[in-house]
Amino acid sequence: xxxxxxxxxxxxxxxxxxxxxxxxxxxxxxxxxxxxxxxxxxxxxxxxxxxxxxxxxxxxxxxxxxxxxxxxxxxxxxxxxxxxxxxxxxxxxxxxxxxxxxxxxxxxxxxxxxxxxxxxxxxxxxxxxxxxxxxxxxxxxxxxxxxxxxxxxxxxxxxxxxxxxxxxxxxxxxxxxxxxxxxxxxxxxxxxxxxxxxxxxxxxxxxxxxxxxxxxxxxxxxxxxxxxxxxxxxxxxxxxxxxxxxxxxxxxxxxxxxxxxxxxxxxxxxxxxxxxxxxxxxxxxxxxxxxxxxxxxxxxxxxxxxxxxxxxxxxxxxxxxxxxxxxxxxxxxxxxxxxxxxxxxxxxxxxxxxxxxxxxxxxxxxxxxxxxxxxxxxxxxxxxxxxxxxxxxxxxxxxxxxxxxxxxxxxxxxxx
Amino acid sequence: xxxxxxxxxxxxxxxxxxxxxxxxxxxxxxxxxxxxxxxxxxxxxxxxxxxxxxxxxxxxxxxxxxxxxxxxxxxxxxxxxxxxxxxxxxxxxxxxxxxxxxxxxxxxxxxxxxxxxxxxxxxxxxxxxxxxxxxxxxxxxxxxxxxxxxxxxxxxxxxxxxxxxxxxxxxxxxxxxxxxxxxxxxxxxxxxxxxxxxxxxxxxxxxxxxxxxxxxxxxxxxxxxxxxxxxxxxxxxxxxxxxxxxxxxxxxxxxxxxxxxxxxxxxxxxxxxxxxxxxxxxxxxxxxxxxxxxxxxxxxxxxxxxxxxxxxxxxxxxxxxxxxxxxxxxxxxxxxxxxxxxxxxxxxxxxxxxxxxxxxxxxxxxxxxxxxxxxxxxxxxxxxxxxxxxxxxxxxxxxxxxxxxxxxxxxxxxxx
Numbered sequence: 001x002x003x004x005x006x007x008x009x010x011x012x013x014x015x016x017x018x019x020x021x022x023x024x025x026x027x028x029x030x031x032x033x034x035x036x037x038x039x040x041x042x043x044x045x046x047x048x049x050x051x052x053x054x055x056x057x058x059x060x061x062x063x064x065x066x067x068x069x070x071x072x073x074x075x076x077x078x079x080x081x082x083x084x085x086x087x088x089x090x091x092x093x094x095x096x097x098x099x100x101x102x103x104x105x106x107x108x109x110x111x112x113x114x115x116x117x118x119x120x121x122x123x124x125x126x127x128x129x130x131x132x133x134x135x136x137x138x139x140x141x142x143x144x145x146x147x148x149x150x151x152x153x154x155x156x157x158x159x160x161x162x163x164x165x166x167x168x169x170x171x172x173x174x175x176x177x178x179x180x181x182x183x184x185x186x187x188x189x190x191x192x193x194x195x196x197x198x199x200x201x202x203x204x205x206x207x208x209x210x211x212x213x214x215x216x217x218x219x220x221x222x223x224x225x226x227x228x229x230x231x232x233x234x235x236x237x238x239x240x241x242x243x244x245x246x247x248x249x250x251x252x253x254x255x256x257x258x259x260x261x262x263x264x265x266x267x268x269x270x271x272x273x274x275x276x277x278x279x280x281x282x283x284x285x286x287x288x289x290x291x292x293x294x295x296x297x298x299x300x301x302x303x304x305x306x307x308x309x310x311x312x313x314x315x316x317x318x319x320x321x322x323x324x325x326x327x328x329x330x331x332x333x334x335x336x337x338x339x340x341x342x343x344x345x346x347x348x349x350x351x352x353x354x355x356x357x358x359x360x361x362x363x364x365x366x367x368x369x370x371x372x373x374x375x376x377x378x379x380x381x382x383x384x385x386x387x388x389x390x391x392x393x394x395x396x397x398x399x400x401x402x403x404x405x406x407x408x409x410x411x412x413x414x415x416x
Numbered sequence: 417x418x419x420x421x422x423x424x425x426x427x428x429x430x431x432x433x434x435x436x437x438x439x440x441x442x443x444x445x446x447x448x449x450x451x452x453x454x455x456x457x458x459x460x461x462x463x464x465x466x467x468x469x470x471x472x473x474x475x476x477x478x479x480x481x482x483x484x485x486x487x488x489x490x491x492x493x494x495x496x497x498x499x500x501x502x503x504x505x506x507x508x509x510x511x512x513x514x515x516x517x518x519x520x521x522x523x524x525x526x527x528x529x530x531x532x533x534x535x536x537x538x539x540x541x542x543x544x545x546x547x548x549x550x551x552x553x554x555x556x557x558x559x560x561x562x563x564x565x566x567x568x569x570x571x572x573x574x575x576x577x578x579x580x581x582x583x584x585x586x587x588x589x590x591x592x593x594x595x596x597x598x599x600x601x602x603x604x605x606x607x608x609x610x611x612x613x614x615x616x617x618x619x620x621x622x623x624x625x626x627x628x629x630x631x632x633x634x635x636x637x638x639x640x641x642x643x644x645x646x647x648x649x650x651x652x653x654x655x656x657x658x659x660x661x662x663x664x665x666x667x668x669x670x671x672x673x674x675x676x677x678x679x680x681x682x683x684x685x686x687x688x689x690x691x692x693x694x695x696x697x698x699x700x701x702x703x704x705x706x707x708x709x710x711x712x713x714x715x716x717x718x719x720x721x722x723x724x725x726x727x728x729x730x731x732x733x734x735x736x737x738x739x740x741x742x743x744x745x746x747x748x749x750x751x752x753x754x755x756x757x758x759x760x761x762x763x764x765x766x767x768x769x770x771x772x773x774x775x776x777x778x779x780x781x782x783x784x785x786x787x788x789x790x791x792x793x794x795x796x797x798x799x800x801x802x803x804x805x806x807x808x809x810x811x812x813x814x815x816x817x818x819x820x821x822x823x824x825x826x827x828x829x830x831x832x
Contacts, residue, residue, distance in 0.1 A: 009425050156779045165779045213652075225745070229645060236629075236747025237783035243744045246777050250666045251737055260775060321667055328659045329641070329745070331652025359676060361662045363572045363581045367653035 011394070013038055017046045018055070018078070018393045022103070023209065026059050026075035047076060055082045055102070078103045083147040083392070084139070086132050086187075087385030089194065090116060090124070090153040090169050092221050093289050097131045098381035099139040099146075104204055104389055106382055108139035116169040121180065124170070129184040149181060149189040150387035152197035152380060154222040159192040159387075160239035168222060168257075192387050193241045194218065194380065196233055198338060199226025200390060201383030207336050207371045214334040215326055217244060219319065219341030221270045221290055227330070245269065247325075249318050267318040270294045270341055273311055282308055291340055298344050312347035319348070320355025327360045327368050334369045342374045427810070429454055433462045434471070434494070434809045438519070439625060442475050442491035463492060471498045471518070494519045499563040499808070500555070502548050502603075503801030505610065506532060506540070506569040506585050508637050509705050513547045514797035515555040515562075520620055520805055522798055524555035532585040537596060540586070545600040565597060565605040566803035568613035568796060570638045575608040575803075576655035584638060584673075608803050610634065610796065612649055612657045614754060615642025616806060617799030623752050623787045630750040631742055633660060635735065635757030637686045637706055643746070661685065663741075665734050683734040686710045686757055689727055698724055707756055714760050728763035735764070736771025743776045743784050750785045758790045 050056040057079040080101035155167025162178030182189040202208035225244035227234035245265035253262025277283035301308035466472040496517035571583025578594025598605040618624035641660035643650040661681035669678025693699035717724035
């Protein structure tokens with residue numbers, strides 16, 4: 001719990017005004033007053049400062065234009081050109097990079113096919129450096145115009161300190177990975193669990209827009225979860241987010257690559273389904289992109305392979321049970337499902353929804369929505385950019401920044 | 417997310433000062449400045465107002481006294497006599513009532529043995545009315561000196577609207593139970609899930625003191641959970657807290673009284689263990705206080721009944737698995753276990769800790785503590801009083817109060 005001080009209060013109010021403009025802009029001052037419940041004087045002072053800083057643009061709408069009646073209205077919108085950020089998503093088989101403007105609109109993107117597991121942390125940081133420099137060039141920007149970099153990756157990631165405690169792409173040792181990239185590019189870099197960045201992106205662009213609390217479940221080669229509570233990412237001890245993939249679905253269940261047993265990931269992730277298919281002789285153990293191999297398995301199941309269909313049935317049932325337990329335990333008003341794992345379509349979806357129906361307490365069921373939202377890697381990278389955008393707009397509210405004020409240099413490159 | 421306004425800021429600062437005095441009082445102003453990180457001027461203004469309102473007492477300590485050196489120090493403490501509240505705990509077999517002062521110290525207590533399940537909501541509200549009147553008399557107070565009533569009960573309780581959606585003691589229909597008691601006594605009444613009140617009480621008096629985030633798991637005839645995040649009770653949609661008892665431990669598992677299967681409560685609550693013991697012919701199905709029957713089963717198991725010991729082994733293993741999953745999902749720095757179910761001692765504790773060890777992700781394990789804290793019913797009732805104390809000290813910060821400002825009448829009886 002933070003003690004309130006005037007500076008903090010101004011930062012919170014400023015963020016709420018920016019957030020209203022971002023969500024609903026172009027927007028008139030009077031509407032900002034309505035949305036934020038701030039006084040007209042406070043809103044005028046804040047928007048005046050934001051216009052002066054160049055973060056907000058003034059759009060004049062003439063009478064009659066855009067359906068506006070009577071006298072001309074002055075509408076405000078975020079100034080996309082105010083600054084630029086980079087979003088990077090690391091997954092098992094590729095590095096995705098996106099440059100966005102201050103509104104989160106993508107200006108340039110790049111996908112590098114790399115099997116990350118066989119590269120050292122140093123090589124991965126090198127590849128990110130080269131990729132970011134190339135992508136910034138593609139966007140016709142210079143590096144001095146980039147205000148921050150956000151990197152999303154699977155694993156147990158401390159988004160506050162920038163340390164990867166364990167990651168399938170960086171390995172089992174604690175790595176100060178944010179610093180490794182920051183050193184190379186000289187630009188402030190944040191790292192975050194990839195499910196958390198999806199949650200932030202849903203909050204900015206997707207089905208979480210307008211919600212104060214919701215959960216996101218990501219089904220890919222790993223299974224992750226991001227939880228937004230009162231508009232902020234939930235973090236446990238040491239800044240780590242929910243590890244849904246390693247929640248145990250049954251005592252002494254299927255063996256997981258984490259060394260424990262019964263993990264959701266062992267049943268319902270791409271990795272888990274492939275493992276089981278191999279053990280049952282339904283898929284060969286050949287190397288290759290798990291995504292492509294999974295797409296092949298889905299086709300076979302859809303064409304009538306009953307044994308494979310059964311595997312997806314079980315994966316969906318386990319996912320549904322896990323989602324029901326999130327609902328029983330945390331009862332968020334909405335749970336959003338996303339990730340490549342959704343490619344299985346109804347094979348997964350039908351048993352998933354049946355398991356939710358059977359296992360959520362009836363009194364909680366009506367208060368909950370389940371939304372499917374398939375995303376591509378570019379969207380994940382855009383989500384990584386949101387990590388930085390949000391931190392810039394929130395500063396100095398954000399307690400992580402408060403912990404290292406000497407590094408609060410977000411804005412330095414805005415004039416660059 | 418609340419927009420900050422000056423009034424809200426003052427309320428937050430006021431609460432932080434009160435909270436520092438409550439936690440660490442008697443305390444000097446300079447120490448309050450340190451704890452809260454507020455300016456000395458702000459702390460002086462707030463403490464001055466609190467002294468004037470009669471909420472805070474000035475204790476002068478002469479030089480040399482209590483280890484103090486040099487010039488006399490002025491210490492501040494909460495004024496217990498400032499106002500009084502009532503805490504009520506409903507459980508299957510009894511109604512426990514406690515009157516506390518403004519510091520949460522118990523002045524009088526009363527336990528009514530009543531089998532609540534066979535009484536109507538109206539009769540239960542009548543019994544609470546009579547019990548509260550009697551208990552207030554025992555404390556040598558008049559009803560006009562009571563500022564509020566907090567009632568804790570098991571079930572799906574909306575602590576914001578005061579509605580019991582489902583409760584083993586009030587039944588399956590939605591009941592505006594808070595209002596039923598409020599009407600009888602003419603005193604503002606809050607109801608809350610009983611695990612939530614235990615979480616608040618741990619935060620005030622117990623092992624949660626000084627922690628911003630932690631979880632409490634209660635093992636009784638039902639199984640509950642309370643979650644404190646950033647110093648506040650976590651609530652999902654519709655104000656309902658975590659329903660740990662109905663988290664599913666295996667697909668298609670043991671049948672539960674909620675109508676679903678595989679619920680933690682079916683394996684590890686007093687109700688679940690008794691059910692299983694009856695089914696295996698290890699306990700007769702006679703009526704009677706489940707607490708007493710459970711104590712008997714524990715004795716038999718401790719004296720060498722292997723089949724019964726096995727039941728506790730399974731209950732402990734399932735509890736440990738559920739606690740491991742809370743750690744994997746939410747990773748709170750501490751999980752506190754409490755409730756009558758702990759009477760089984762090492763029969764439960766040993767398999768519980770083994771299951772936690774085997775199922776919490778190794779990277780999360782070191783960041784987590786498990787604490788056992790056996791409590792009596794009087795402590796639960798004292799926790800119910802904390803619901804009210806906290807709301808009084810927080811007002812007008814609390815958003816629930818903001819939602820019904822016309823009822824913000826906490827302080828009316830302070831001068832009574």
